[in-house]
Amino acid sequence: MSAYDVIVIGGGVIGTSCAYHLVKKGYKVALIEKGDIASGTSSHCDAAAMITDKMPGADAALGYASIQKFIRLSKELDYDFNFDQSGxxxxxxxxxxxxxxxxxxxxxxxxxxxxxxxxxxxxxxxxxxxxxxxxxxxxxxECAGLNPFKLCYAFVEQVKGKGLDVFLHTKVTGVRLNEKHQVEGVDTDKGSFTTGRVINCGGVYAPEIGRLNGLNIPIxxxxxxxxxxxxxxxxxxxxxxxxxxxxxxxxxxxxxxxxxxxxxxxxxxxxxxxxxxxxxxxxxxxxxxxxxxxxxxxxxxxxxxxxxxxxxxxxxxxxxxxxxxxxVEDHLPIMSEVEEMPGYYICAGHEGDGISMSPVSGQLMTQLIAGEETELDMEPFRFSRIENRFLD
Amino acid sequence: MSAAIEAASAGVKVLVIDANEKAGGQLFKQIHKFFGSSMHRAGVRGIDIGRELLEKCEELGVEIWLDSLAIGIYDNLRVAVDRKTGFNEHKMILVEPKKIVIATGASENAVRFPGWTLPGVMGAGAAQTMINFHRVLPGKKVLTIGSGNVGLIVSYQLMQAGAEIEGIVEALPKINGYAVHASKLTREGIPIYTGYTVLEAHGKERVSEAVIAKVNPDWSTIPGTEKTIEVDTIAIAAGLKPLTGLAHMAGCQLTFDRFLGGWAPIHNEHMETTVPGIYIAGDSTGVEEANTAIEEGKLAGTAIAASLGYLDEKEADALQEAAWERLKGLREGAHGAERTQAKEHQLHAYAEYMERRGEVG
Known part of the structure; x- marks a missing residue:
């Protein structure tokens, strides 16, 4: 079965952004989505990239970083996502x-x-x-508006076939781990994939995917x-x-x-x-x-x-x-590797900020996976901050 | 209104909500005599049937809210209505009935070609409403797309109203509606272009000409057969599809059947949908004709009266049986076998769905 450097689960704005940034970094990526691109939360929302809805500190820093990235993306992506920095x-x-x-x-x-x-x-x-x-x-x-639906497509269309393979209407049935609890593949209802790294970008469905491996993702x-x-x-x-x-x-x-x-x-x-x-x-x-x-x-x-x-x-x-x-209870997304399962990453739980934080989230996850220094302190977003993070 | 009359005559308190300024749906623009499969009302004009139903409703004290839009059905059978409360005044009212009948009818299918959004391009039903209800002639030189009965009748009525019919375009190799309607038009020298389709419409402020061309059996157009016709109106009669929005929103299960116009809610023999308490009747559960709609309305009305205890079971059964007999008769006409089969399929799908749900629940 096909082998990939990274498999992204979920075709919402977080998953498509992760996929885009990973491919840009040179990774061979598969995006697996149980429905269609932007068929869930990312197309049932409004959208703005803002600072003024963020709490001072890590939250605002993330918002600001996202807006700067949107400005760049609006030039970098061929597909127009109606970015408008109108305040x-x-x-x-x-x-x-x-x-x-x-x-x-x-x-x-x-x-x-x-x-x-x-x-x-x-x-x-x-x-x-x-x-x-x-x-x-x-x-x-500094705040801006954009079309969230088009943004997801903009991420996908830019790299599809150039390092990104997209599998729609494909449901993940399990993430395979080896005896050392390291990720070695992903099983779906349409077949199996080999990979050393997987990112759970399931959004509101991230807990469902996490449950397959005994994770309690509190979203x-x-x-x-x-x-x-x-x-x-x-x-x-x-x-x-x-x-x-x-x-x-x-x-x-x-x-x-x-x-x-x-x-x-x-x-x-x-x-x-x-x-x-x-x-x-x-x-x-x-x-x-x-x-x-x-x-x-x-x-x-x-x-x-x-x-x-x-x-x-x-x-x-x-x-x-x-x-x-x-x-998520503490209003911060989970963007982290699951320490006990090397190669299993989570990027989910952005509540109403998913669209606005998608570019920086994709970038951060790519830096994490590449082992590079991240542009923001990832401490507040760690999965290990969750107390009961494993199911009994 | 048929459902309302049946239920109200048994003693049920009924409210009818209608988005239009007059109740009666399409009947008030059907100034022609019914024909063909409408056997038991053949020779009667739709407009007269409408008047009759309306009088009966008034007699039975059925409350009717006009110019009022049912905007949604919410949990526990609550209906939000944007009710007209005065000149240019509306108020949102939440109605909480014990039962709901959805009888929203059908909407016209569009045919898309370059220029289809130009002013002057409209549904044939819209053109008919303009001449027969609002008394406004939509244009002087009309091209009709589709030679089904709607296309033929509307063309004839537009001609009677003073428009010139430049032609009727039909992609099929032969006329789709009744010969009796078609011959009324051909006698007047109106060309019916069978095996033709519309390619595009041109115009600045509104449509000024249409380009038509011959089609191959695989629907591709034959180059060199293009014909340009000067028109100011294009009336599209490309069939109807059930208006299922409210039913869909309420969670009613739908099935697809091309002989019923597409997706439509499934129901049992009492016209009750898969959402208990919500009934459906008429074109909204499959495009047929006025008389079948009336009978389905009666089925829903008597079923509701019985379930609320206003009719005893025996009486209701007899009424239902009689309505089903009449429906059987009505479904003997054009495409009768297909329609009968499609309606049976709906009943079947309902039974299957409810059984499956019973197992899960």
Whole structure:
């Protein structure tokens, strides 16, 4: 059966980025995907590469590194993924939020990122259709938008047949280990492959793949619902979010929230598309892998959207869709080799940041595999930080 | 409406939700007399059947929300409705019925060729709605694609409404609809181009000409046979497909059958889908015709009345049996054998699916 230097499991944005970066490094790579490219989380999300949704420290460093890589990738990849460095705006509803935001922005600025507080007047200049009664916000021109679906294809198309073989509709049934617990191959429902290294990029399905080898990868599917508007004239010019979003994301920033919003973790986000639709989000709740949308959540999102952009009241929603994000308790992805199983790597658990962190994740995994010095400290992302990481 | 009438006459409280400004679906644009396999209503105009059904609904106190869109079916049979509440005013309302009937009908198939998005290129059904319902002539010089009954009837009605029919294009080697409809057109000197297809449409603001050409049996076009026809409207009558969005969203299982227009929800003999409490009737479970839709609606209506305790079992069984008898008769016409087989296949697939689910559960 075919032999590869590295086998990547999962054709989402993380898997395709890993595959791309590995091939660029000279490795012979197989990408194995049980469905199609970008058929899961990577096509059921919105997308922006941001700093201003990251916690200062390792998280923000990863966000920044990703944006720099996107700038390069947008020139390097032949397939256009609609990268647009238009900035992003966070808005605050209360003085309390402004106060917390000021502290947050100062921390980011101290680390050298281009982000600044804006007052209501400046906000109305940046986004004229915003509600007029907001207290303030912060803005960064470093943030960018892109098309996540196209990004996955851009990664694959660039290297397919030039070091990358893609096996779609192929389900991994096992990762073979030798007596020293080293990886020696991958079995699928379509046949077996020989390899010394495998990366589990299964996202929300990474635990399922891990289970085959007794690994307990603590990733939970966290559902998010997004509404898509009809195509109109421009409504917003960049990603706009309420600062309350930070509360749902990290849950360690103190702000008062409406109980209805807390129930489904609803927070306002608005993103323009290149077709002049807007994507309105979002929610976060744990309801398994079910992709059904709930009408209560749709209602709450719509109501929240109209609060910040009153013009949405006059627009039609043409579609509501849900995706599940790979959630990890400490909000950091797992990007690491499994020490007890040499050659078994995991790159998963980016929750809502998978798209934005995909370039740097692919790069880091390639550096890990090549035994090179990684451009970021990998300590926070180690699998060994997980306490019960093996099944009984 | 047939389901609503059957259920309401047994005493069930019924609400009908319709996206259009008038209930009755396609019947109100069918100003022609029914023909052929529509044996028990042959000679009656669709518009009159529609009027009859509407009157009956009013008589039975069926509540009808018009200009109101059922945007989704959520868990526990809840239906979200964007209800019209006034001039230019809509409100989202969550309706929580005990049973749901999906009777969303079918939508027109598109034929894609360069220029197909130009203004003036439209579905034949859309052209028919414009002339017979809105009283607007879509254009003066029309080319029709497809010589099935819809293509033929709509062409004739467009001609009656004052348009010139420049021709009817049919890729098959012979006319696809009833000869009686076709001869009405050929008597007027309208050319029917059998064995032809449309290659492209040209135009700036709207379509101004169509290029057609002869096709080989393998559907490739024969170079040198191109003909350019000056038109301002192209009416596409390329068949219909069931509108399955709501059923699909609700989790109803679908099967594919080309004689029913494509993917359609499977159901049991009471028209109940694989989601308990959700029934389906008419073109949305397989494209047929108005009379079969009416009978399927009756099946769903009586089944619901019985399951809610408004009809005793014996009575319901008799009504259901009679409806099935009439359906059998209706499925003796054009493509009757194929349609009968396809509908049997749906019942079969339902039984298989439920059995499999029973084993798993």
């Amino acid at each position: 992003s705006l966070y808005v605050c509803e209360t003085d309390q939020e402004v106060e917390v935001a000021t502290g947050y922005v100062n921390a980011l600025r101290a680390e050298g990122y281009r982000v600044k507080m804006v007052d209501p007047y400046e906000m109305s200049q940046i986004e004229p259709l915003l509600a007029k009664d907001l207290k303030g916000g912060f803005w960064s021109d 939970l599917p966290r559902k998010g619902v997004i509404l898509l508007s009809e195509a109109t004239g421009p409504v917003c010019h960049q990603k706009v979010q309420e600062f309350g979003y930070m509360v749902t994301k990290f849950a360690n920033v103190e702000c008062d929230r409406d109980p209805e919003l807390l129930k489904y973790n609803v927070a306002f986000t608005l993103e323009p598309t290149e077709g002049d639709n807007v994507m309105l989000g979002s929610s976060r709740n744990f309801v398994g892998y079910n992709l059904n949308t709930e009408i209560e959540v749709i209602n709450a999102i719509a109501k929240r959207g109209m609060r910040f952009f009153p013009i949405l009241k006059n627009m039609s929603c043409v579609r509501a869709y849900a995706g599940v994000r790979p959630f």
